[in-house]
Amino acid sequence: MNMLNVALPKGRLGERVYAMFEKAGFPCPAIKENNRKLIFENPEAGVRYFWVKPSDVAIYVERGAADIGVAGKDILLEYEPDVYELLDLKTGICRMAVAAREDFRDDPTRPLKVATKFKNIARNYYTSVGRDIDIIHLNGSIEIAPILGLSDVIVDIVETGTTLKENHLVVTEEIVPISARLIAGKASFKFKNEPIEAIVNSISRQMEAIQ
Numbered sequence: 001m002n003m004l005n006v007a008l009p010k011g012r013l014g015e016r017v018y019a020m021f022e023k024a025g026f027p028c029p030a031i032k033e034n035n036r037k038l039i040f041e042n043p044e045a046g047v048r049y050f051w052v053k054p055s056d057v058a059i060y061v062e063r064g065a066a067d068i069g070v071a072g073k074d075i076l077l078e079y080e081p082d083v084y085e086l087l088d089l090k091t092g093i094c095r096m097a098v099a100a101r102e103d104f105r106d107d108p109t110r111p112l113k114v115a116t117k118f119k120n121i122a123r124n125y126y127t128s129v130g131r132d133i134d135i136i137h138l139n140g141s142i143e144i145a146p147i148l149g150l151s152d153v154i155v156d157i158v159e160t161g162t163t164l165k166e167n168h169l170v171v172t173e174e175i176v177p178i179s180a181r182l183i184a185g186k187a188s189f190k191f192k193n194e195p196i197e198a199i200v201n202s203i204s205r206q207m208e209a210i211q
Helices: 012-023 054-062 073-079 119-128 162-166 186-191 193-210
Strands: 004-009 039-042 047-052 068-072 083-088 094-101 112-116 133-137 153-158 169-178 180-185
Touching: 004 012, 004 054, 012 047, 012 068, 012 193, 047 054, 054 068, 054 073, 054 083, 054 180, 068 073, 073 083, 073 119, 073 169, 073 180, 083 186, 083 193, 112 119, 119 133, 119 153, 119 169, 153 169, 162 169, 180 186, 180 193, 186 193
Parallel strands: 004 047, 004 068, 112 133, 112 153
Antiparallel strands: 039 047, 068 180, 083 180, 094 153, 094 169
């Protein structure tokens, strides 16, 4: 049987999303077992799930190893994968924002030093507002960059804002809201359209019922 391959992000978000797929008629009981397996399939339901790092989901889908998957809007904006964005799942909600020290004052006469792991989002945002920037690419603990004088501001995902507060940083600008999105590979959407549309329609109804 031609299985539908689904890339799920590891962690709580993936577990929440799997529950939506299960309700949509694509269950796979093995996925709930406490083990370290990464691939789970249910031939009766015609579905195979696999856990991947959240930032890798779009790569699996774009390159055809997965037919559909769930990726954060931040990943889609940063890497611009060649996929279809089918549905906003209204979960994993946060925002991409600019943050700085509480006492920071911008000096428009020089480039703004921006620490981030989202280089393209930062560049596109500051181009849109006409501000020259110097991007400093960091992979973690971005909040300490302004404290140590490495950068003027950071561009990062903000969920509750607690980490920022604890490091005496404040959000100065909001760039874009972020949430989990259901995505599909272009070839898969064409050749496996029926099960994909069934999932989209069912999850849409589930979300309407919650609202």
